[in-house]
Amino acid sequence: MQHPKKKKLCKLSPNILVEAIQTFLEKEYDGKKYDEAERCPHCKSKNFYLHSFRKKTFCILIKENGFKEIDVKIGVFRCKNCNKFFVALNTPFYQGCKYGKPIVDLCLWMTASMPYNR
Structure with a gap:
């Protein structure tokens, strides 16, 4: 059985550009918490609490020594009025996109x- 080929960085991209983008993504997003909410999107109540954090992969970087996942923590809130869950509003994701x-x-x-x- 053959092993999968090791991924390499694209030779068409200048290394300094690739390193700059990867460094920015690591410093700006790796391990960052997003926990801002103003009101429940279901019933518009301001009576809610932070229930937990969910880890979500922001992106996967191809490094010289393998892959590195950049993960963020998304706050999950629970409304005391309607008992429904919702996520923080300031997340770095578009709705329905991973x-x-x-x-x-x-x-x-x-x-x-x-x-x-x-």
Whole structure:
């Protein structure tokens, strides 16, 4: 049985650019907590409490020695009025998307500025 090939960094990208982006993502997002909420999105009540934190992968970096997951902690709140759960509002994710906002924005910008048919 063959083992999977080791992933390598893209040779087309300058190393200084790749390192700058990876360093920024590690410093800005790794282990950061998001726990801001103003009101329950279900009943609009301000009577809620922080129930727990959920770990979510923001992105996965390809490093020289393997992969590194950048994880963030998302606050999960529970409303005392309607007993429903909801997550913090200031998360770095678009609703229904499992990739971080900066990653999605970069992909959208790249597809708009450099379409596949050019």
